[in-house]
Amino acid sequence: MHIAAKHLTKSFGRFQATKDVSFEIEKGKLIGLLGPSGGGKTTILRMLAGLEQPDSGDIWFHGQRVNDLPPQERGIGLVFQNYALFRHMSVFDNIAFGLTVQKRSKAQIRERVGELIELTGLAGLEKRLPQQLSGGQRQRVAFARAIAPEPQLLLLDEPFAAIDAKVRKELRTWLKEMIDRVGITTIFVTHDQEEAVEVADQIMIIHEGRLEQQGSPIEIYQHPQTPFVVSFIGESTQLDHPSKLKGFERLQLDEARAMIRPEFLEIGLPGELSLPSAAEDGVVKNVIFRGTNWQIEVEVAGSRLYGYRSLERPALQPGDRVKVLVHRVYLFNDSDHVTQENRLKYDPMPVHI
Known part of the structure; x- marks a missing residue:
């Protein structure tokens, strides 16, 4: 298994955000963290990223316990729902940011950014600033920037929430195709069951801090394991x-x-x-x-x-x-x-x- 979490528990004051959550994820899979708002999905994502520390439990990446590793040493790419692009930087420079931090050579940066611009359909937009792009284009820049340093795990926090319905549907197909091509293990948070069913290889349903069920979309739909899953899916x-x-x-x-x-x-x-x-x-x-x-x-x-x-x-x-x-x-x-x-x-x- 590529990613494993064992008995993750996290509280904020009296609020218990996650309750003894355990799961395993195979390398290269696209996983949807699905559930109602406030159920603990983003907390799980932030613990995987190292932005929150679990009160108890362990996180393993390819056989290594990473609880004590800072975010920058976990090999993770992050995409937020508000894109978090650098407004003063061009498309090219936004995508190149992580490579610059890694101190790659200018030739390496040009080659890698060029590959990603073609992959994400941003050709011709390299010199534009984020405010000159549509919402869908900005989200593609955010994806490209996140995968530029070749992370081992890509984490997406409700990546399509700020995009209108038509573009969101187009981006779902694009994301699925992109992940299949680059082969990065990816976890994305959503409360939209249609989005999860359409995009994910596997779904993890989170409710009130607990993992209700994990499986393929069709497995979860046809063989629900809890009443909540029956009521939430379909x-x-x-x-x-x-x-x-x-x-x-x-x-x-x-x-x-x-x-x-x-x-x-x-x-x-x-x-x-x-x-x-x-x-x-x-x-x-x-x-x-x-x-x-x-x-x-x-x-x-x-x-x-x-x-x-x-x-x-x-x-x-x-x-x-x-x-x-x-x-x-x-x-x-x-x-x-x-x-x-x-x-x-x-x-x-x-x-x-």
């Missing part, structure tokens, strides 16, 4: 009495509550569903156009659930009576979790996750 509705649903009268967990994702439901007019005997009666409460489909809010067995409906099918209206087939539910209690399939349609044995 969309879901909590159901306190899942045993009221057809096919779920016998639950695999005692005193279980359920999370139901929209894709767990099939909503149709009478006659549209293939297994009407397994379906509930429902009433449409709200319909929202989402561009590629309809989001349907439906009342079933006294609870409100959300599902999707194809634009190819007849549109539904509030008040319409429909059939709702619940394919599966994610069950959890205080000690366990399980995904249970509808016994009327599938094998009644649940699949543990």
Whole structure:
């Protein structure tokens, strides 16, 4: 493993920012630190960078414990959400800054900066000052400056937060391609799940100072390990009495509550569903156009659930009576979790996750 953290704990006064956080990251991976604001993501990033010291726990870079190493000796590149460019320096000089500190020769600096200007799509902008650039261009300069000294680890603190939505989406693709090309292990902080899912090789979900789950985006989405992960990744509705649903009268967990994702439901007019005997009666409460489909809010067995409906099918209206087939539910209690399939349609044995 390239990066490892073991039992990291950090408090600021009475506030415990991280609580016994441990993880390992393979070399060359792009990792998204994902979670709500105030959950501890930036604190973890700052401890890796050496800008904060953990109260307890250890940080290892390629087999070396680095707790006592200052930031400048850790081989790290940093990119902040406000870019932190030197306003009086040109694009070329901003990118060259770290190389100058390393006392590289002028020829080496010219060659390296030239490579990065081409790599980051900044050709022709070398002499401009930061205030003469767009937000996307400034962020590219910040990336180039951070990787110029060839760090072993690149840390990005919400790198796209200050950029408008269209440019942010373009930069996500660019960042993924750039990291793949240069091969630097990269960790970026975000609270935007779409951003993390689209860009990251792996996601680490941080909540209230704890690491809830680490894995690939598809692993986390399909096999959530905690109720928080289910509620945070994608969309879901909590159901306190899942045993009221057809096919779920016998639950695999005692005193279980359920999370139901929209894709767990099939909503149709009478006659549209293939297994009407397994379906509930429902009433449409709200319909929202989402561009590629309809989001349907439906009342079933006294609870409100959300599902999707194809634009190819007849549109539904509030008040319409429909059939709702619940394919599966994610069950959890205080000690366990399980995904249970509808016994009327599938094998009644649940699949543990």
